[in-house]
Amino acid sequence: MQHITLLTVGRVKSSWINEGCQEYLDRLRPSVKFTITEIPPSRQKDTEKQRQEESEQILHALEKQRGDIFLLDEAGERMASKQFSVFLSKAEDMGIPLTFIIGGAYGVSDHVRSIVRGSIRLSDMTLTHEMSRLFFLEQLYRAMEIKKGGGYHH
Numbered sequence: 001m002q003h004i005t006l007l008t009v010g011r012v013k014s015s016w017i018n019e020g021c022q023e024y025l026d027r028l029r030p031s032v033k034f035t036i037t038e039i040p041p042s043r044q045k046d047t048e049k050q051r052q053e054e055s056e057q058i059l060h061a062l063e064k065q066r067g068d069i070f071l072l073d074e075a076g077e078r079m080a081s082k083q084f085s086v087f088l089s090k091a092e093d094m095g096i097p098l099t100f101i102i103g104g105a106y107g108v109s110d111h112v113r114s115i116v117r118g119s120i121r122l123s124d125m126t127l128t129h130e131m132s133r134l135f136f137l138e139q140l141y142r143a144m145e146i147k148k149g150g151g152y153h154h
Contacts, residue, residue: 002088003097005035006136007061009054009104010129017130024137031144037061047106055109058101067097068117071108072136074126076119084120085143102132 012018028034039061042053062069068091079087091098101108101116113119122135145152 001031001033002092003033003035003067004140005037005065005097005099006102006133007037007039007058007065007099008102008129008133009039009058010041011038012130012133014130017134020134021137024134024141027141028137028144031148032140041104050104051106052109054104055112058103058108058112059115062099062115065097065099067091067099069099069101069115071101071103071113071116071119072122072132073103073107073119074121076121078121078124081139081142082146084139085146088140088143089147100136102129102136105129 012021025034039054039057042050044050044053088098100120101112103112122132122139127135142152144150
Protein backbone atom coordinates (compact mmCIF):
# COMPACT_ATOMS: atom_id res chain seq x y z
CA MET A 1 0.00 0.00 0.00
CA GLN A 2 1.32 3.41 -0.94
CA HIS A 3 2.03 5.93 1.85
CA ILE A 4 1.22 9.55 1.01
CA THR A 5 1.11 12.59 3.28
CA LEU A 6 -0.39 15.97 2.43
CA LEU A 7 1.14 18.74 4.53
CA THR A 8 -0.94 21.88 4.19
CA VAL A 9 -1.15 25.33 5.72
CA GLY A 10 -4.69 25.96 6.89
CA ARG A 11 -7.75 23.79 7.04
CA VAL A 12 -10.86 23.49 4.92
CA LYS A 13 -13.65 25.75 6.13
CA SER A 14 -16.14 25.36 3.27
CA SER A 15 -18.49 22.46 3.96
CA TRP A 16 -18.93 21.55 0.29
CA ILE A 17 -15.16 21.36 -0.26
CA ASN A 18 -14.83 19.33 2.93
CA GLU A 19 -17.46 16.90 1.64
CA GLY A 20 -15.62 16.58 -1.68
CA CYS A 21 -12.31 15.96 0.09
CA GLN A 22 -13.91 13.32 2.30
CA GLU A 23 -15.42 11.62 -0.76
CA TYR A 24 -11.99 11.21 -2.37
CA LEU A 25 -10.35 10.20 0.90
CA ASP A 26 -12.95 7.42 1.26
CA ARG A 27 -12.31 6.30 -2.32
CA LEU A 28 -8.53 6.31 -1.76
CA ARG A 29 -8.65 4.37 1.51
CA PRO A 30 -8.39 0.87 -0.07
CA SER A 31 -5.24 1.71 -2.04
CA VAL A 32 -3.43 4.50 -0.17
CA LYS A 33 -2.40 5.04 3.44
CA PHE A 34 -3.11 8.76 3.40
CA THR A 35 -2.36 11.31 6.10
CA ILE A 36 -3.21 15.00 6.16
CA THR A 37 -1.17 17.25 8.44
CA GLU A 38 -2.60 20.74 8.86
CA ILE A 39 -0.45 23.66 9.96
CA PRO A 40 -2.26 26.71 11.32
CA PRO A 41 -1.82 29.81 9.15
CA SER A 42 0.35 32.57 10.56
CA ARG A 43 -1.37 35.62 12.01
CA GLN A 44 1.53 37.89 11.09
CA LYS A 45 0.49 41.02 9.18
CA ASP A 46 3.77 41.28 7.26
CA THR A 47 3.66 38.83 4.34
CA GLU A 48 7.36 37.93 4.55
CA LYS A 49 7.08 37.20 8.28
CA GLN A 50 3.96 35.16 7.55
CA ARG A 51 5.78 33.11 4.88
CA GLN A 52 8.76 32.56 7.20
CA GLU A 53 6.65 31.53 10.20
CA GLU A 54 4.60 29.06 8.16
CA SER A 55 7.73 27.71 6.49
CA GLU A 56 9.34 27.08 9.88
CA GLN A 57 6.26 25.09 10.88
CA ILE A 58 6.44 23.15 7.61
CA LEU A 59 10.12 22.36 8.22
CA HIS A 60 9.32 21.20 11.75
CA ALA A 61 6.53 18.92 10.46
CA LEU A 62 8.85 17.53 7.76
CA GLU A 63 11.29 16.30 10.42
CA LYS A 64 8.86 13.42 11.02
CA GLN A 65 8.48 12.53 7.33
CA ARG A 66 10.34 9.88 5.39
CA GLY A 67 10.65 9.53 1.65
CA ASP A 68 10.43 12.12 -1.09
CA ILE A 69 8.93 15.58 -0.60
CA PHE A 70 7.23 17.60 -3.33
CA LEU A 71 5.83 21.10 -3.31
CA LEU A 72 2.47 21.74 -4.98
CA ASP A 73 3.23 25.14 -6.44
CA GLU A 74 2.02 27.48 -9.19
CA ALA A 75 5.57 27.55 -10.60
CA GLY A 76 5.95 23.76 -10.50
CA GLU A 77 6.33 21.25 -13.31
CA ARG A 78 3.28 20.62 -15.45
CA MET A 79 2.19 17.01 -15.20
CA ALA A 80 -0.72 15.33 -17.00
CA SER A 81 -2.88 12.86 -15.07
CA LYS A 82 -1.31 9.84 -16.80
CA GLN A 83 2.19 11.15 -16.04
CA PHE A 84 1.19 11.62 -12.41
CA SER A 85 -0.05 8.03 -12.31
CA VAL A 86 3.28 6.74 -13.65
CA PHE A 87 5.14 8.94 -11.16
CA LEU A 88 3.14 7.51 -8.24
CA SER A 89 3.55 3.94 -9.51
CA LYS A 90 7.33 4.28 -9.66
CA ALA A 91 7.44 5.62 -6.10
CA GLU A 92 5.22 2.79 -4.88
CA ASP A 93 7.29 0.15 -6.71
CA MET A 94 10.41 1.47 -4.98
CA GLY A 95 8.63 1.66 -1.60
CA ILE A 96 9.13 5.41 -1.32
CA PRO A 97 6.62 7.29 0.85
CA LEU A 98 5.63 10.64 -0.62
CA THR A 99 4.86 13.96 1.04
CA PHE A 100 3.18 16.80 -0.85
CA ILE A 101 3.12 20.35 0.52
CA ILE A 102 0.52 23.06 -0.04
CA GLY A 103 2.08 26.25 1.34
CA GLY A 104 0.39 29.31 2.76
CA ALA A 105 -1.19 32.21 0.89
CA TYR A 106 2.22 33.78 0.25
CA GLY A 107 4.04 30.57 -0.60
CA VAL A 108 7.00 29.00 1.16
CA SER A 109 10.52 30.14 1.98
CA ASP A 110 13.52 29.52 -0.24
CA HIS A 111 14.74 27.09 2.42
CA VAL A 112 11.63 24.90 1.98
CA ARG A 113 12.05 25.11 -1.79
CA SER A 114 15.67 23.99 -1.45
CA ILE A 115 14.86 20.77 0.42
CA VAL A 116 12.03 19.43 -1.75
CA ARG A 117 12.74 16.88 -4.46
CA GLY A 118 10.63 18.83 -6.94
CA SER A 119 7.51 20.89 -7.40
CA ILE A 120 4.33 20.08 -9.27
CA ARG A 121 1.81 22.55 -10.70
CA LEU A 122 -1.81 21.62 -10.11
CA SER A 123 -3.13 24.14 -12.63
CA ASP A 124 -2.11 27.09 -14.75
CA MET A 125 -4.94 28.95 -13.03
CA THR A 126 -4.74 30.20 -9.46
CA LEU A 127 -6.57 28.00 -6.96
CA THR A 128 -7.54 28.72 -3.37
CA HIS A 129 -5.80 26.53 -0.79
CA GLU A 130 -9.07 24.73 -0.15
CA MET A 131 -9.59 24.07 -3.86
CA SER A 132 -5.96 22.97 -4.18
CA ARG A 133 -6.57 20.28 -1.59
CA LEU A 134 -9.73 19.04 -3.31
CA PHE A 135 -8.10 19.15 -6.74
CA PHE A 136 -5.03 17.26 -5.47
CA LEU A 137 -7.18 14.53 -3.88
CA GLU A 138 -9.20 14.17 -7.08
CA GLN A 139 -6.03 13.89 -9.17
CA LEU A 140 -4.57 11.38 -6.72
CA TYR A 141 -7.71 9.25 -6.99
CA ARG A 142 -7.67 9.61 -10.79
CA ALA A 143 -4.01 8.51 -10.88
CA MET A 144 -4.81 5.43 -8.80
CA GLU A 145 -7.70 4.56 -11.10
CA ILE A 146 -5.46 4.97 -14.17
CA LYS A 147 -2.90 2.68 -12.55
CA LYS A 148 -5.40 -0.10 -11.93
CA GLY A 149 -7.26 0.40 -15.21
CA GLY A 150 -10.48 1.59 -13.59
CA GLY A 151 -13.22 3.39 -15.49
CA TYR A 152 -12.92 6.75 -13.73
CA HIS A 153 -10.43 8.16 -16.25
CA HIS A 154 -11.26 7.91 -19.96
